[in-house]
Amino acid sequence: MTTDRGRAATTAWTAGPDGALRACLEDAVxxxxxxxxxxxxxxxxxxTVEILADRARRLDVLDPQGRELFLSLGAAVFNLxxxxxxxxxxxxxxxxxxxDEPDLVARVTVGPxxxxxxxxxxxxxxxxxxHTNRQxxxxxxxxxxxxxxxxxxADAEGARLVVTDPEAxxxxxxxxxxxxxxxxxxxxxxxxxxxxxxxxxxxxxxxPPEAFxxxxxxxxxxIRDFSVVRPARxxxxxxxxxxxxxxxxxxAGDTPANWLRAGQALERVLLTATVRGLASTIMTQPVEVPHxxxxxxxxxxxxxxxxxxxxxxxxxxxxxARRPLxxxxxxxxxxxx
Ligand SMILES: Cc1cc2nc3c(=O)[nH]c(=O)nc-3n(C[C@H](O)[C@H](O)[C@H](O)COP(=O)(O)O)c2cc1C
Numbered sequence: 501m502t503t504d505r506g507r508a509a510t511t512a513w514t515a516g517p518d519g520a521l522r523a524c525l526e527d528a529v530x531x532x533x534x535x536x537x538x539x540x541x542x543x544x545x546x547x548t549v550e551i552l553a554d555r556a557r558r559l560d561v562l563d564p565q566g567r568e569l570f571l572s573l574g575a576a577v578f579n580l581x582x583x584x585x586x587x588x589x590x591x592x593x594x595x596x597x598x599x600d601e602p603d604l605v606a607r608v609t610v611g612p613x614x615x616x617x618x619x620x621x622x623x624x625x626x627x628x629x630x631h632t633n634r635q636x637x638x639x640x641x642x643x644x645x646x647x648x649x650x651x652x653x654a655d656a657e658g659a660r661l662v663v664t665d666p667e668a669x670x671x672x673x674x675x676x677x678x679x680x681x682x683x684x685x686x687x688x689x690x691x692x693x694x695x696x697x698x699x700x701x702x703x704x705x706x707x708p709p710e711a712f713x714x715x716x717x718x719x720x721x722x723i724r725d726f727s728v729v730r731p732a733r734x735x736x737x738x739x740x741x742x743x744x745x746x747x748x749x750x751x752a753g754d755t756p757a758n759w760l761r762a763g764q765a766l767e768r769v770l771l772t773a774t775v776r777g778l779a780s781t782i783m784t785q786p787v788e789v790p791h792x793x794x795x796x797x798x799x800x801x802x803x804x805x806x807x808x809x810x811x812x813x814x815x816x817x818x819x820x821a822r823r824p825l826x827x828x829x830x831x832x833x834x835x836x837x
Pocket of ligand 1: 530531532533534535536537568569571572575630631632633634706707723724781782783784785818819820
């Protein structure tokens with residue numbers, strides 16, 4: 501990950517070894533993705549990056565619609581935009597630009613030079629520091645102004661983040677717990693999880709055992725159990741915070757374009773949390789089971805839940821590996837646009 505953003509003014513906007521575009525792409529691949537599947541490919545021509553879905557990396561059992569695949573792609577798009585802006589160029593974004601090419605999910609072009617806004621610099625600098633944290637968090641409550649910043653981050657990307665009050669929090673966590681327990685009895689889910697939790701030094705994707713975190717034996721915080729298929733790496737029990745800070749990310753609509761917006765909002769929220777010193781966990785188990793997802797729906801405004809998020813003050817959490825950039829850069833003729 502390049503943090504030397506000041507050089508951008510003198511560096512060429514190419515994807516070559518020292519090019520500014522390459523540095524931006526390194527930031528893009530640091531985005532979170534479901535089970536660390538990294539379901540993206542990038543096609544660069546001139547000053548334009550095309551972001552393509554790699555559907556071979558879709559989770560057939562957990563994500564048959566590809567909704568979480570699109571959320572993951574949206575997160576990568578956000579990082580790409582933030583990285584360009586922090587390097588002094590306006591990112592010009594088009595979502596789903598070619599209806600005839602459904603795997604082409606976005607096109608981001610390096611636009612005019614600009615003075616990087618302070619927020620973009622803070623968010624881009626937070627990209628390498630943001631990791632999913634599955635550790636217990638402290639009991640220290642998250643201040644209201646920090647929570648307001650998180651909601652504003654979602655708003656800025658056309659989504660909505662609702663931080664739950666204690667009553668709603670308990671109801672949301674009940675739904676997460678039910679979804680998680682249901683999955684633990686599903687052999688197809690185990691098989692899929694097994695593929696993405698192998699670990700090992702050569703593995704550059706999937707969730708490594710070091711990232712599983714401990715187990716809240718009371719399941720107050722029902723974090724996804726990645727160890728369910730890895731008995732040798734069973735999570736050890738540990739006390740978790742009793743009053744977790746839980747939020748639900750919503751979009752008004754549930755189309756691929758909404759999922760891409762949700763992914764960008766998700767990453768903006770997570771990076772804002774990182775800037776404000778917060779650790780975060782994504783918990784999407786209930787959103788993967790249609791009748792449980794329906795329970796999270798905000799009927800008043802017609803909003804669909806896209807993810808459940810947990811925030812707090814946590815211990816250090818290590819980075820999960822990424823595939824090298826050259827593995828996800830594809831050659832190909834540019835599409836029109
Ligand atoms: C759409 C989406 C859904 C996710 N769902 C979960 C989840 O239910 N439980 C969990 O622990 N992590 C979840 N994650 C986090 C990923 O496992 C994580 O991003 C990935 O392993 C890479 O690690 P990193 O976030 O530390 O870079 C999700 C991430 C995304 C983008």
